[in-house]
Amino acid sequence: MSLFQNTFWLKRVVVLISIVIVSLILWNTYIFFQKFKEEERGKMKVFAAAMKELNDNTDLNADVTLPLKILENNQNIPSILLNSKGEIIESQNLDSLKVLNPKYLEKQLQIMKDQNDPIEISYKNTQKQYVYYRNSDLLYKLKYYPLALLLILGLFITIIYMVFKSSKVAEQNKLWTGMAKETAHQIGTPLSSLLGWIAIFRTENIDQMYVDEIEKDVDRLNIIANRFSKIGSLPELKQHNIVSITKTVFSYLESRSSKQISFSFNASQEEINTQINTELFGWVIENLIKNAIDAMQGKGTLDLSIKNTSKKVKITISDSGKGMHKSQFKQVFKPGFTTKKRGWGLGLSLSKRIIEDYHKGKIFVQKSEIGKGTTFQILLDKF
Structure with missing residues (x-):
């Protein structure tokens, strides 16, 4: 009973720990995802500010090294620039061949609109442009990271379950084997007595046909006892x-x-x-x-x-x-x-x-x- 109770509570502790681990993984991943998403939006705001700086600067001798450096460093966040009429001006970090297809650009633009709010750029000449962007490939991978962890955890739990199950089956087999061998041992005592009685019957005035049949049944019981004694061992x-x-x-x-x-x-x-x-x-x-x-x-x-x-x-x-x-x-x-x-x-x-x-x-x-x-x-x- 003690072993059963220990196993009972151990299973529940393992399940509880698994739930806690899953919850912590999902929560931490969500927090990390949101922070990373905010950082990407911050980068795009800096990117938009650099574009504004370049377009607003009319001094040909002005130093524009920093804005240009900022624009060049944007290598991983796909974006599309629209004018105030909603027309596509340019795109960045998208497939160079596929962007020649207008339908591809429209599809990418729709994805960007679904994922993030646009960043508005207002110029001195009162013109406005809008920067649309979507999540980077790294952020996409991070989105599916919890699923991979859950699969690993599920595999871990499955292995634990199989270990518990095999342990239980082994314990049951051991119990049945012990009972079978004990049954064979217990049958041995009355069998010895019956063999003695058969020897006595043969000396008495009893029909030998009856004695022979009794002896067959006793031999049968002996065979059954031998069968039970072999359970659990290689014959x-x-x-x-x-x-x-x-x-x-x-x-x-x-x-x-x-x-x-x-x-x-x-x-x-x-x-x-x-x-x-x-x-x-x-x-x-x-x-x-x-x-x-x-x-x-x-x-x-x-x-x-x-x-x-x-x-x-x-x-x-x-x-x-x-x-x-x-x-x-x-x-x-x-x-x-x-x-x-x-x-x-x-x-x-x-x-x-x-x-x-x-x-x-x-x-x-x-x-x-x-x-x-x-x-x-x-x-x-x-x-």
Whole structure:
């Protein structure tokens, strides 16, 4: 509970800090933008004053070095000079080729009118001119600077979220792994007792068929305990005859299923050897057969076939159940997806992980049709 509360508050502190950082960035950028904009307007006022000084000065011997220097230094703020009639006299810091097009100048003038108020120049001869200007390229870049910072901050928050999420998933996996191993450990105690009882039953006057069936179920429980004990650790793969392993699981489930289901097992008589973990591979076959039985609701046909090709071993399980839509072919392997009223949706997800992650094979829905059934196929490499 303490870890959960710490994580709960830590997430909120991170979100709060992020909001504060974003707010400060936006506010400081806005202030800086406004100051920079005021500075540019100040420069343009000085530029206008220099133009006025040059036009008003009628003394040919007067020193006009300073006004000329000011006009020359305006290299980054685009501007257009208009007379009192609204006609364009000249332009500065615009594309030298594009200014030959009147439409380009009109478009630039409209942008300048939208961005800034004009600066009026009044001359001695009562003539007036107006300087229109737009923001410099540097100011444009500054305008989009907060967006870049927000994107960086968003990326940072995404990384933090993914770290939190992966940490949570790892913690949950660790919890489930611990529970699985503890379950296997707890099952071990009654299993030992049951094995002792079976030994006693064999010495008593009890029908041996019953004892054999009880022993099969005890062996089954032992297999289940071994499966749970292997969760969370890398399983050991050994070379086995996949036909006999599959047949054992198939026969066990056949004997304990509805007699209204017709079971069919087809495989070559020769051994087909491949690298598998018997407990985990048997778990996959069991999941597929149980899903097929549930899909048929206790009545129908179930066919399992094993084919030996040059490079692959193909295990195919078909049923005559309710089938599924093609859009569900991949969804059925996602954790939590189930069509049963009672089910966790973990069987096929676990089967996919066992086959593809541990055995480096492939499992998929080969075909399915609503009302006619489904066929799953497993591909394993031969050794």
